[in-house]
Amino acid sequence: METERRNPTLLSLIALSLLAIASAEVFFEERFTDGWESRWVKSDWKKDENVAGEWNYTSGKWHGDADDKGIQTSEDYRFYAISAEYPEFSNKDKTLVFQFSVKHEQKLDCGGGYMKLLGSGIDQKKFGGDTPYSIMFGPDICGYSTKKVHAILTYNETNHLIKKDVPCETDQLTHVYTFILRPDATYSILIDNEEKRTGSLYSDWDLLPPKEIKDPEAKKPEDWDDKEYIPDPEDTRPEGYDDIPKEIPDPDAKKPEDWDDEEDGEWTTPTMANPEYKGPWKQKKIKNPNYKGKWKAPMIANPDFKDDPNIYVFPSLKYVGIELWQVKSGTLFDNVLICDDPEYAKELAEETWGKHKDAEKTAFDEAEKNEAEESKDDPIDSDAEDADDDADDDDDVDDTKDADEAAHDEL
Ligand SMILES: *[C@@H]1O[C@H](CO)[C@@H](O)[C@H](O)[C@H]1NC(C)=O
Ligand SMILES: *[C@@H]1O[C@H](CO)[C@@H](O)[C@H](O)[C@H]1NC(C)=O
Numbered sequence: 001m002e003t004e005r006r007n008p009t010l011l012s013l014i015a016l017s018l019l020a021i022a023s024a025e026v027f028f029e030e031r032f033t034d035g036w037e038s039r040w041v042k043s044d045w046k047k048d049e050n051v052a053g054e055w056n057y058t059s060g061k062w063h064g065d066a067d068d069k070g071i072q073t074s075e076d077y078r079f080y081a082i083s084a085e086y087p088e089f090s091n092k093d094k095t096l097v098f099q100f101s102v103k104h105e106q107k108l109d110c111g112g113g114y115m116k117l118l119g120s121g122i123d124q125k126k127f128g129g130d131t132p133y134s135i136m137f138g139p140d141i142c143g144y145s146t147k148k149v150h151a152i153l154t155y156n157e158t159n160h161l162i163k164k165d166v167p168c169e170t171d172q173l174t175h176v177y178t179f180i181l182r183p184d185a186t187y188s189i190l191i192d193n194e195e196k197r198t199g200s201l202y203s204d205w206d207l208l209p210p211k212e213i214k215d216p217e218a219k220k221p222e223d224w225d226d227k228e229y230i231p232d233p234e235d236t237r238p239e240g241y242d243d244i245p246k247e248i249p250d251p252d253a254k255k256p257e258d259w260d261d262e263e264d265g266e267w268t269t270p271t272m273a274n275p276e277y278k279g280p281w282k283q284k285k286i287k288n289p290n291y292k293g294k295w296k297a298p299m300i301a302n303p304d305f306k307d308d309p310n311i312y313v314f315p316s317l318k319y320v321g322i323e324l325w326q327v328k329s330g331t332l333f334d335n336v337l338i339c340d341d342p343e344y345a346k347e348l349a350e351e352t353w354g355k356h357k358d359a360e361k362t363a364f365d366e367a368e369k370n371e372a373e374e375s376k377d378d379p380i381d382s383d384a385e386d387a388d389d390d391a392d393d394d395d396d397v398d399d400t401k402d403a404d405e406a407a408h409d410e411l
Contacts, residue, residue, distance in 0.1 A: 024341030025094075028086035028320055031335055031352070032057070032070045040071075043081035045128030045323075053078025053329060060105050060332050062172075062363035064356020070334030072105070073326050083127045083321030086338065088120055092313045096181040097345045098137055099337040101353050103174040106330030113168075113331050114138025114150050116323060117338070119316035127321055132157075134314045137179045139168030149189055149196070151179060155207040155311070164204050166197050174360060176335070176349040180342050185312045188342075193349050201311050208311065209304045214297040225290045232284040241281050247271040 030039065036057070046052040056074035059066050073080050102113040116133040136152040136159075149166040152159050166189055169175040178190035181201075188198040201207060220226075249269040259267050320336060335352045337345055 024344035026339045028338040040084045041124035043127040045081045046079040064359035072332035073329040080324045088318040090315045094340045099178040099345045101176045101334045103332045106328040110142040111326040112324045118319040120318045160205045176353045212299040213302040215300045218297040220295040229285040230288045232286045235284040248274045
């Protein structure tokens with residue numbers, strides 16, 4: 001009887017969750033299947049300077065499914081700009097979910113892996129670094145200091161960076177980045193379906209002036225005692241303390257027998273440190289019984305603060321774009337999603353990245369092993385042709401760095 005009763009409940013739960021997913025509103029979804037080129041517009045940005053990079057339509061060097069392709073930056077020291085259009089919408093009263101996957105197959109030392117949402121009124125052919133955007137989100141790596149997830153919101157025509165540090169993934173595998181913005185002005189940042197940060201737009205960005213400020217009129221009261229310690233009035237200088245000399249004549253010293261006053265000059269007794277001498281007198285300090293703590297100006301309501309209940313609203317969202325500068329290419333984007341339902345986004349991530357991640361890891365490990373074996377065979381050859389081989393030079397640098405890191409890890 002028990003089980004019979006439980007089953008219908010379970011079924012209706014499943015039905016409910018399917019319903020929730022079925023009712024998700026998807027504004028844009030791109031899995032980079034055939035025909036993607038008709039949906040994306042490559043910008044002419046940087047073309048006349050010959051520094052616009054080409055995209056490679058590929059599943060990359062390692063992957064969990066050769067047929068699951070994305071677009072990958074394919075030339076070093078290049079700018080990349082590409083965008084796609086979707087029906088314009090506003091996220092007012094809606095949850096906004098922005099998600100994509102990114103894989104840095106190169107060992108990325110400096111470059112972005114972020115994407116942008118943009119409003120109406122842009123020319124996709126001219127999309128570039130100066131094109132105003134609404135949201136910029138995703139990983140950014142440069143050197144050892146920058147390894148973070150950007151979450152930049154444009155408010156009142158100003159770009160505001162998130163104030164919290166959100167570390168990004170730094171390996172050479174696919175990761176899914178998700179940004180969720182809710183009508184209650186809260187947000188979440190997920191990596192691989194795991195929440196890494198959540199909070200409020202009010203506290204984690206400086207979109208509005210602060211709600212409260214220090215009262216600029218307030219002054220520290222005259223009688224405010226902010227000395228934590230005071231000299232101990234009970235502690236007085238012992239009588240004669242200052243008369244104790246630092247040095248005294250050495251009582252054990254004797255004028256040598258063969259001292260000749262005529263030749264050696266007048267003999268003087270050598271001095272020694274006086275054991276009675278205790279240094280200059282210092283009065284003891286005690287806790288000040290009248291100590292009131294550090295004075296702080298009282299906080300008052302900021303007259304410049306005006307709440308904006310639409311702080312989370314982007315009235316026009318119409319394009320999604322990638323705009324990057326890359327020193328080393330090899331960043332592969334895939335599975336771009338803009339929708340109103342975190343659950344739908346989660347399912348999509350599971351169905352794509354989640355399904356293939358183990359096979360991708362195996363393929364990557366295999367590729368690493370092969371590369372290691374190739375470079376083991378290399379030295380004999382490279383001696384003969386060392387002069388013109390840039391790649392070998394790079395390898396040397398990398399090897400030194402790896403050795404340093406290994407040494408560091410051992411500490
Ligand atoms: C595109 O990527 C594939 C897989 O990594 C690679 O074999 C091919 O050489 C790349 N093509 C270009 C033009 O970079
Ligand atoms: C918008 O930005 C301008 C210029 O920075 C500033 O003067 C104005 O007070 C801002 N408005 C709001 C509502 O923050």
